[in-house]
Amino acid sequence: MSWEVFDPRVCGLGEGPLWHPERQQFLWFDILGRRLLGEGGAAWTFDRAVTAAGWIDRDRLLVATETGLAVLDLRTRALDPLLAVEADRPETRSNDGRADRQGGFWFGTMGKEAQPGAGSLYRYHRGRLERLVEGLTIPNAICFSPDGRTAYYSDTARQLVWTQRLDAEGWPVGERELFLDLADEGLHPDGAVIDAEGGFCCAAWGAGAVLRFDARGRQTHRLAVGGRQPSCPAFGGPEFDRLLVTTATEGMKDPGPGEGLPYLLRPGLRGLAEPRVTL
Numbered sequence: 096m097s098w099e100v101f102d103p104r105v106c107g108l109g110e111g112p113l114w115h116p117e118r119q120q121f122l123w124f125d126i127l128g129r130r131l132l133g134e135g136g137a138a139w140t141f142d143r144a145v146t147a148a149g150w151i152d153r154d155r156l157l158v159a160t161e162t163g164l165a166v167l168d169l170r171t172r173a174l175d176p177l178l179a180v181e182a183d184r185p186e187t188r189s190n191d192g193r194a195d196r197q198g199g200f201w202f203g204t205m206g207k208e209a210q211p212g213a214g215s216l217y218r219y220h221r222g223r224l225e226r227l228v229e230g231l232t233i234p235n236a237i238c239f240s241p242d243g244r245t246a247y248y249s250d251t252a253r254q255l256v257w258t259q260r261l262d263a264e265g266w267p268v269g270e271r272e273l274f275l276d277l278a279d280e281g282l283h284p285d286g287a288v289i290d291a292e293g294g295f296c297c298a299a300w301g302a303g304a305v306l307r308f309d310a311r312g313r314q315t316h317r318l319a320v321g322g323r324q325p326s327c328p329a330f331g332g333p334e335f336d337r338l339l340v341t342t343a344t345e346g347m348k349d350p351g352p353g354e355g356l357p358y359l360l361r362p363g364l365r366g367l368a369e370p371r372v373t374l
Contacts, residue, residue: 099358101121101339101357101358102134102356102357104132105350106127106343107125108128109326110286112327112339112341112357114368115150116368117153121133121134122148122156124145126145127144129144144161145174146160146188146191147189149370150369150371154169157219157372159189163182163189164180164200181215186206186208190233191236193239194372195239197263198373199219201246202217202219202237203234203235209252215228215230216231216237220264220265227259232253235251236256236284237286238289249297251283251300253278254284257274258272258274259271282299283299284300285298285299285325285326286298286326286328288366289367290307290367294364296318296364300324321358323347325358326341329366329369330367336362336365339357340358342355343355
């Protein structure tokens with residue numbers, strides 16, 4: 096299996112790739128560049144950091160921003176605030192995020208300098224916002240089992256991934272469980288997505304690869320990309336058999352020509368359509 100450069104624009108911190116099923120288009124963020132990028136050279140720029148999104152309809156996205164949730168109109172470029180989240184904490188920003196199978200939207204916050212324990216995990220659904228977890232440093236790997244009854248998330252800094260059981264409405268039930276402890280392997284779990292078979296496909300920051308684990312936590316695949324710092328994968332394409340992986344140059348003293356680019360893979364796996372977010 097090989098990869099190809101999907102787009103030539105370098106991202107300081109690529110994140111939040113999304114296949115929009117109605118637009119049949121990949122979108123992704125450059126957090127440090129405060130922009131949303133799309134196929135064919137499309138770009139939207141903002142006055143604050145934007146990090147992840149879920150799709151509402153063909154022309155609108157629910158976007159996690161530095162100060163909360165907002166609705167972006169892709170046609171007019173208007174970014175209209177929906178809810179403030181930690182807007183009184185200028186030291187934090189949003190990070191990873193993804194829609195769940197029930198139409199909710201999960202996203203994390205973190206310190207802009209990755210201050211230990213400064214981050215939290217939130218869920219928004221039908222006008223209700225709840226903080227689900229506190230004390231995280233770099234919340235990542237937000238994704239959901241095919242049946243929508245299990246959530247996954249990580250703390251990249253602690254090298255841990257947890258699972259959380261969900262009720263029929265998508266809210267947590269019971270205590271979280273440890274899914275992966277990657278410290279002994281020296282791996283840092285960043286963004287992740289679940290494939291159609293329930294495999295957990297996670298970008299390994301610093302390792303130049305996306306790693307797939309089965310439901311028991313056994314590694315089954317290692318999918319290499321051209322950048323050393325992959326940040327998040329997303330399945331897309333008409334058959335959901337393509338995998339877009341964002342990367343980053345953040346923290347590199349002398350990034351090479353392949354760093355910070357999005358890479359497209361045909362991994363021999365299939366993904367699932369991202370659910371519509373319900374406001």
